[in-house]
């Protein structure tokens with residue numbers, strides 16, 4: 001079975017399993033797990049941030065960032081269907097009393113900064129207290145430029161706001177732009193990075209910021225139930241994700257390009273070419289194929305997720321160049337039979 005539903009579906013490699021088996025561990029709540037400390041230090045160094053904190057998930061990492069930065073009655077500005085806003089259960093509002101102010105994403109995945117500036121509220125007792133701007137890179141696979149992120153920081157500085165990056169797939173952004181993780185992280189006060197997406201770890205994210213922020217975040221991680229014990233077994237996989245996983249990420253981007261090329265002339269659907277910038281290929285189609293495409297594909301040995309009028313294929317380590325041909329063939333066969 002080939003699985004292109006997400007880059008979260010990768011299985012730990014033999015090297016990862018061995019590293020997990022051999023990991024030196026201790027109780028991380030007592031800051032006694034040397035492998036967790038090694039992962040945190042290594043990631044902080046790679047991103048050029050002062051400190052890092054190992055988190056169970058990206059959702060908790062973003063939530064802890066917001067809880068640490070914002071008080072009840074504060075507000076953060078966020079993209080219209082950003083993960084933090086739409087796909088994390090409304091955690092910041094539910095648990096922190098933090099109000100989201102959304103701004104729709106533009107076609108290129110940016111939240112236009114003029115629109116951000118327009119919704120920043122004056123200091124006035126009638127208004128929530130605008131505190132933070134949260135960006136996403138990559139956004140549905142779309143890579144956000146270094147210029148854009150730096151301009152966002154200029155804006156937040158001008159208004160004395162904080163700038164957070166939901167960098168679940170920031171490693172993909174770095175690879176696509178040909179820049180370091182540090183360059184992506186630099187404009188931000190805090191950054192969240194997933195190890196369990198394209199980087200291939202079975203679990204784990206990192207939250208990064210300055211030392212004072214991370215000290216406070218440690219408390220919020222505990223409060224949200226994220227104090228963990230001998231998790232060096234997981235951090236060991238995370239270390240390989242940041243090294244070997246990062247090194248091979250360009251292959252997924254190449255595969256996305258190849259797949260987009262193979263699908264360009266399939267009847268009844270189109271590839272959203274301008275969005276093929278990293279490891280995700282979006283397909284648009286007429287008619288509702290949300291149930292029938294995945295059902296057909298599954299019979300052919302392919303797991304794919306599809307919505308009513310659009311679907312996405314996510315490339316990752318467990319999809320080989322050979323598999324890309326098979327994915328393209330199955331999608332083509334489906335639409336040749338079922339195009340409206």
Ligand SMILES: *Cc1c(COP(=O)(O)O)cnc(C)c1O
Nearest residue numbers: 057058059060083136166168194
């Ligand atoms: C996956 C993802 C997250 C975090 O998700 P978890 O499944 O909780 O690790 C956050 N933001 C974006 C953009 C994501 O794609």
